[in-house]
Amino acid sequence: MINIKEDEKLSVLNHSCAHLLAQAVKHLYPVAKFWVGPVIEEGFYYDIDLGDTVIKEEDLEKIEKEMKKISKDGKRIVREELTKEQALEMFHDDPYKLDLIRRMDENEVTISAYRQGDFVDLCRGPHVETVKEIKYFKLLKVSGAYWKGDANNKMLQRIYGICFENEEDLNNHLKALEEAKERDHRKLGKDLELFMSDDLVGRGLPMFLPNGYIVWQELENYIKEKERKLGYLHVMTPCVGNVELYKKSGHWDHYKENMFPAMEVDGESFVLRPMNCPHHMMIYASKLHSYKDLPIRIGEIAHDFRYEASGAVKGIERGRHFCQNDAHLFVTKEQIKSEFKNVVDLIFDVYKDFNITNYRCVLSLRDPLDKEKYHPDDEMWNQAENELRQVLNELGIEYTEEIGEAAFYGPKLDVNVRPAVGNEYTLSTCQLDFCLPMKFDLKYIDKNGEKQTPVVLHRAILGSLDRFMAYILEETKGALPAWLSPVQVSVLPVSPEHQGDYAKVISDFLDEEGIRVKLDDRSEKLGYRLREAQTSKIPFMLILGDKEKENNTISYRRYGKEETTTVSKEEFLTLLKDEIKNKK
RNA sequence: GCCGAUAUAGUUUAGUGGUAAAACAGAUCCUUGGUAAGGAUCAGCGGACAGUUCAAUUCUGUCUUUCGGCACCA
Numbered sequence: 001m002i003n004i005k006e007d008e009k010l011s012v013l014n015h016s017c018a019h020l021l022a023q024a025v026k027h028l029y030p031v032a033k034f035w036v037g038p039v040i041e042e043g044f045y046y047d048i049d050l051g052d053t054v055i056k057e058e059d060l061e062k063i064e065k066e067m068k069k070i071s072k073d074g075k076r077i078v079r080e081e082l083t084k085e086q087a088l089e090m091f092h093d094d095p096y097k098l099d100l101i102r103r104m105d106e107n108e109v110t111i112s113a114y115r116q117g118d119f120v121d122l123c124r125g126p127h128v129e130t131v132k133e134i135k136y137f138k139l140l141k142v143s144g145a146y147w148k149g150d151a152n153n154k155m156l157q158r159i160y161g162i163c164f165e166n167e168e169d170l171n172n173h174l175k176a177l178e179e180a181k182e183r184d185h186r187k188l189g190k191d192l193e194l195f196m197s198d199d200l201v202g203r204g205l206p207m208f209l210p211n212g213y214i215v216w217q218e219l220e221n222y223i224k225e226k227e228r229k230l231g232y233l234h235v236m237t238p239c240v241g242n243v244e245l246y247k248k249s250g251h252w253d254h255y256k257e258n259m260f261p262a263m264e265v266d267g268e269s270f271v272l273r274p275m276n277c278p279h280h281m282m283i284y285a286s287k288l289h290s291y292k293d294l295p296i297r298i299g300e301i302a303h304d305f306r307y308e309a310s311g312a313v314k315g316i317e318r319g320r321h322f323c324q325n326d327a328h329l330f331v332t333k334e335q336i337k338s339e340f341k342n343v344v345d346l347i348f349d350v351y352k353d354f355n356i357t358n359y360r361c362v363l364s365l366r367d368p369l370d371k372e373k374y375h376p377d378d379e380m381w382n383q384a385e386n387e388l389r390q391v392l393n394e395l396g397i398e399y400t401e402e403i404g405e406a407a408f409y410g411p412k413l414d415v416n417v418r419p420a421v422g423n424e425y426t427l428s429t430c431q432l433d434f435c436l437p438m439k440f441d442l443k444y445i446d447k448n449g450e451k452q453t454p455v456v457l458h459r460a461i462l463g464s465l466d467r468f469m470a471y472i473l474e475e476t477k478g479a480l481p482a483w484l485s486p487v488q489v490s491v492l493p494v495s496p497e498h499q500g501d502y503a504k505v506i507s508d509f510l511d512e513e514g515i516r517v518k519l520d521d522r523s524e525k526l527g528y529r530l531r532e533a534q535t536s537k538i539p540f541m542l543i544l545g546d547k548e549k550e551n552n553t554i555s556y557r558r559y560g561k562e563e564t565t566t567v568s569k570e571e572f573l574t575l576l577k578d579e580i581k582n583k584k
Numbered sequence: 585g586c587c588g589a590u591a592u593a594g595u596u597u598a599g600u601g602g603u604a605a606a607a608c609a610g611a612u613c614c615u616u617g618g619u620a621a622g623g624a625u626c627a628g629c630g631g632a633c634a635g636u637u638c639a640a641u642u643c644u645g646u647c648u649u650u651c652g653g654c655a656c657c658a
Binding site for chain 2: 149318
């Protein structure tokens with residue numbers, strides 16, 4: 001999909017369209033006060049205060065009509081440069097614009113406004129020459145948005161739209177939006193019977209069906225095997241913990257509002273755990289460690305529960321229960337860089353296996369001014385942040401730095417991706433932590449026989465298996481590679497009556513070899529059964545007729561391909577196993 | 585949590601102040617058989633709770649779900 005923000009011409013056009021939108025809104029709703037109307041990757045929006053008037057989706061058509069009318073009038077868009085005083089006077093009845101103007105420094109910026117007919121808006125520009133140029137646009141949605149992005153502020157109404165230079169581009173974009181919906185993991189999950197949810201079980205608590213659980217298990221086995229080879233030790237710990245544990249870790253202070261409330265039993269309080277760090281800390285603390293044992297890498301596919309805001313839950317991408325591909329690495333200060341590097345290498349090794357190329361690395365740092373959220377130890381933070389920065393630079397990884405995005409206990413590297421529908425999210429993460437080891441008084445004995453505090457790296461490669469599965473589904477449009485497919489081969493006798501026995505032999509042969517095979521010998525037409533295999537996105541279809549039966553061969557066809565290849569069953573097995581092994 | 589929308593069969597949708605329709609999926613039977621839809625018959629539906637009404641799936645309210653955003657996101 002086109003990124004409007006990256007195209008200079010389209011940016012100007014879209015921003016001009018935002019002004020056109022504001023003008024139309026002002027015509028239809030004279031009470032309207034305007035905040036800002038920036039260009040975004042997906043077009044533009046305008047945040048508007050309409051008092052008690054509510055713009056509904058059905059009103060968008062009306063607004064579009066007004067926009068088209070204004071556009072036809074073809075007024076010129078004229079820039080006016082203003083002194084701060086003039087600007088304050090010009091927008092004296094719009095508190096939002098006044099807020100903007102008051103914060104401007106005349107000596108640093110030229111304050112300007114753009115006028116088109118009866119409408120004038122504070123704006124740095126540039127804009128197109130006349131409103132006539134703004135022709136091919138569409139208002140997409142309307143929603144609430146907090147003023148200045150702060151939930152404590154008033155909620156304004158935001159109208160989203162997009163504009164192009166010609167009708168074809170606009171239609172293509174609208175078509176792409178429709179297509180994105182088709183690969184939304186929630187739709188695929190339903191169509192392919194991967195997971196479900198039920199009101200009675202509860203919101204944000206998806207359940208994996210047999211097909212989905214196969215994919216899930218394959219992911220689990222895959223990552224555990226990778227980790228095992230890298231010296232990780234896997235553990236299993238309970239999903240519930242004493243509240244005291246979380247008070248000790250600091251999560252109770254910093255994370256309570258995202259946890260299910262405590263359960264009081266016999267004078268004790270327990271919580272469903274939102275993460276596994278404290279459990280793993282206790283495992284480390286359960287015995288004395290030598291420097292020779294470090295790094296110690298404790299991994300777990302761990303069930304976690306977070307009370308996500310009701311508006312935040314989304315399929316298996318963000319649920320209130322999920323399974324983290326979690327691990328905690330206990331290392332000496334000297335090992336931080338090499339272990340961090342190992343984690344980064346693992347992340348990109350995995351991405352290579354899954355063909356993930358559309359990601360964005362973010363180095364999340366603390367906001368030094370936020371003393372409440374962040375553990376106040378400047379030296380610790382500076383060291384931690386510098387070490388991560390150094391490794392990323394050494395590895396030549398492109399990243400951006402974001403202030404105030406760090407965890408309360410330390411800085412982190414996040415690897416973010418964008419789903420088919422919705423906002424970017426974090427897939428993988430690696431976090432450096434000097435804080436928890438101190439809180440739990442973790443120790444190891446160094447060369448000189450003295451006690452030292454280790455450093456902890458928290459890391460999740462697949463993030464959560466659930467979220468990772470959502471991403472892979474959207475990337476593959478549900479046509480999973482053979483190694484992940486719930487059913488790998490569909491065996492189709494042309495006529496079950498005549499080749500059914502042969503199909504059974506082939507099916508058993510593959511089944512014996514550990515292939516997930518489905519024999520479809522229902523007395524339906526071949527075309528019908530073939531179609532079903534197609535819609536279930538099964539990677540291989542075997543067609544067995546008299547020819548194959550006589551020659552003791554099989555004919556296979558790949559998902560999405562037209563051609564059929566005839567080989568012996570052993571040849572097919574070799575090909576299939578090779579494909580599964582290489583995760584193609 | 586906030587703003588807006590939404591809820592009808594397993595799925596996707598239609599329709600209505602007088603108890604509901606279609607397609608696909610399912611079952612049975614017939615038919616057929618080489619690369620995406622043969623036929624017949626059958627079975628299956630109103631999120632929950634209130635209110636208005638002679639009568640509510642339809643109108644109203646509350647809650648819940650889901651969806652689009654915002655905020656949140658270790």
